[in-house]
Amino acid sequence: MSGLNLIQSYSSESDDIENEEEPIAKNPSEKLPIPQSILSWKGTKHHETVLDDPSKHDGRSRSFKHERGNWATLVYVEHPGDEALCAWVQGIPHKLGAASVDLKVFQEFHLSLTKSLILKFHWIESFVESVKKICKSTEKMVVEFNQLKVYCNEERNRTFLAIQCKDRSKKLKAFVAELDNLLSEYQLPPFYQEASFHVSILWCLGDAEEKLNRELPLLNESVSNFLAEQLSHKYLEISNINCKIGNKLYIFPLG
Known part of the structure; x- marks a missing residue:
C-alpha cells in the first residue's frame, strides 16, 4: 500500500469514529495509546536489493553492484x-585444438567508445x-x-578475443x-589512456590471455584470409553513435 493510500485509509477510519470519545491523557507526561488502525499497517520495502546471479549470464558477474x-551506461x-x-x-x-579454452560467441558486435559507466538518474x-x-x-x-588481439578485463575474470581497428584519420581518437x-x-x-579500438567477437570466463596469445599467429592468419576474401568486412563506416543507458537506447547521427 502506498503512503498516499495509507493516509487516505487512516482518514477514512478517523471519519468513522469521529463521534466516539477520544482518549485523553490524564497528565501531560502520559503517552496516548497508538490507534489500532495504525498498529495494523504493514510496511513495504523502500526498494528491493537486486542480487547478481552469474548462473543466468553464462557465469558472468557484474563489475559493479546494482x-x-x-x-x-555505454x-x-x-x-x-x-x-x-x-x-x-x-x-x-575449432582452430584452437589443444588450447582448451571454452570460447563463446558474442550475440552482438560493437566498438566501445567508453568504459562501462554508472550514470545517476538525474544526470541522464x-x-x-x-x-x-x-x-x-x-x-x-x-x-x-x-x-x-587478446584482452582481459580489470578483474581478470573474463578474457576476450577481438578484431583490432585502425583509426588512420585520427577522427575516432578526437571524438573519444x-x-x-x-x-x-x-x-x-x-x-583507456592508450586506447586500443576493437570489436570483441569471442569471450570466456577467467584469465585465458596467455593461452590465447600462444594461438594468435594461427588465428591472425585466419583473419587475414577472411578479410582478403570478404573486403566489405575490412572497413567499417561510422555514421551513427549508440548510447545505451539502462534499457534505453539512443542513436545519434554524425554530422
Whole structure:
C-alpha cells in the first residue's frame, strides 16, 4: 500500500469514529495509546536489493553492484555482423585444438567508445543532450580492421578475443577525447589512456590471455584470409553513435 493510500485509509477510519470519545491523557507526561488502525499497517520495502546471479549470464558477474538510481551506461558503435562474419567467428574455437579454452560467441558486435559507466538518474537528460551535441559536430569516419588481439578485463575474470581497428584519420581518437571531457564533468572515468579500438567477437570466463596469445599467429592468419576474401568486412563506416543507458537506447547521427 502506498503512503498516499495509507493516509487516505487512516482518514477514512478517523471519519468513522469521529463521534466516539477520544482518549485523553490524564497528565501531560502520559503517552496516548497508538490507534489500532495504525498498529495494523504493514510496511513495504523502500526498494528491493537486486542480487547478481552469474548462473543466468553464462557465469558472468557484474563489475559493479546494482543500486537504485544507478544506470549502466555505454557509448559505442554498432557493428552489423552478417552471416559470413558469424560463420567465420563460430569456426575460430575449432582452430584452437589443444588450447582448451571454452570460447563463446558474442550475440552482438560493437566498438566501445567508453568504459562501462554508472550514470545517476538525474544526470541522464543533460548527458544525452551533450553526447548528441558532440555527435552533431563530428563528421562520419571510417576504421580499418586488421588483426586479432587478446584482452582481459580489470578483474581478470573474463578474457576476450577481438578484431583490432585502425583509426588512420585520427577522427575516432578526437571524438573519444571529447567524450572524455564530458565524462570528467560528471567525475566519470575516461576511456583507456592508450586506447586500443576493437570489436570483441569471442569471450570466456577467467584469465585465458596467455593461452590465447600462444594461438594468435594461427588465428591472425585466419583473419587475414577472411578479410582478403570478404573486403566489405575490412572497413567499417561510422555514421551513427549508440548510447545505451539502462534499457534505453539512443542513436545519434554524425554530422
